[in-house]
Amino acid sequence: MTLAEKAYEALRHDIIRGELAPGRPLRLADLGERYGMGFSPLREALNRLQAERLVTAESLRGFRVAPLSLDELHDAVSLRIVIEVEALKASISQGDDAWASGIVSALYALNVQAARTGAEADIWTLEKRHHAFHRALLAACNSPWTLEFFERLYAATERYRIPVLLASALPVGRDVQAEHGALAQATLDRDAEKASALLSQHYLRTVEDLAGAIRSKQAKLRASG
DSSP states (O other), X not given: OOHHHHHHHHHHHHHHTTSSOTTOBOOHHHHHHHHTOOHHHHHHHHHHHHHTTSEEEETTTEEEEOXXXXXXXXXXXXXXXXXXXXXXXXXXXXXXXHHHHHHHHHHHHHHXXXXXXXXXXXXXXXXXXXXXXXXXXHTTSOXXXXXXXXXXXXXXXXXXXXXXXXXXXXXXXXOHHHHHHHHHHHHHTTOHHHHHHHHHHHHHHHHHHHHHHHHHHHHHHHHHO
């Protein structure tokens, strides 16, 4: 891995997980001290992240972490549904036994982690396995471009999910793992229409939950201010 790739991975990790807050200036001197790298690889990484809409750049003001907005969240999720539904249908049509086994394995790993409590209930491991499950569903779509867009849009929406999950602000009463199980089963049954509908519903429920949690937080901030 080159220095520019290391810088990209480190910055992307910290932006998605909220360690570099939305709107925060990304000054090369500060980043160089934070990551122990020179300006050249950091600048290359920032340009790459700007192309992915995780960073913004303004003339004479430099780079900043991209802001968050409910409009962007809805836009990103709507596009995810369009892209992933088509990729899921293609995977169902083309997927072999290895693809199906990958879904079963990814779902099992996700369920195991989701059931853990106490010190073992690590949110970062859960998120890693959540990502692996959703990618496994699409893995047989035979379109590298589609999978690249999946990764970009997943990162864009994960920026909203992580702070909400850390704050335990999602509403109770929703069985997300049951949704994952039903989605996996419909996919393994090669029922493209049912699987597509379940995937869309899963994402729409998530965006509704996230938007509600964000609005609630904003209302509290306004009341306390």
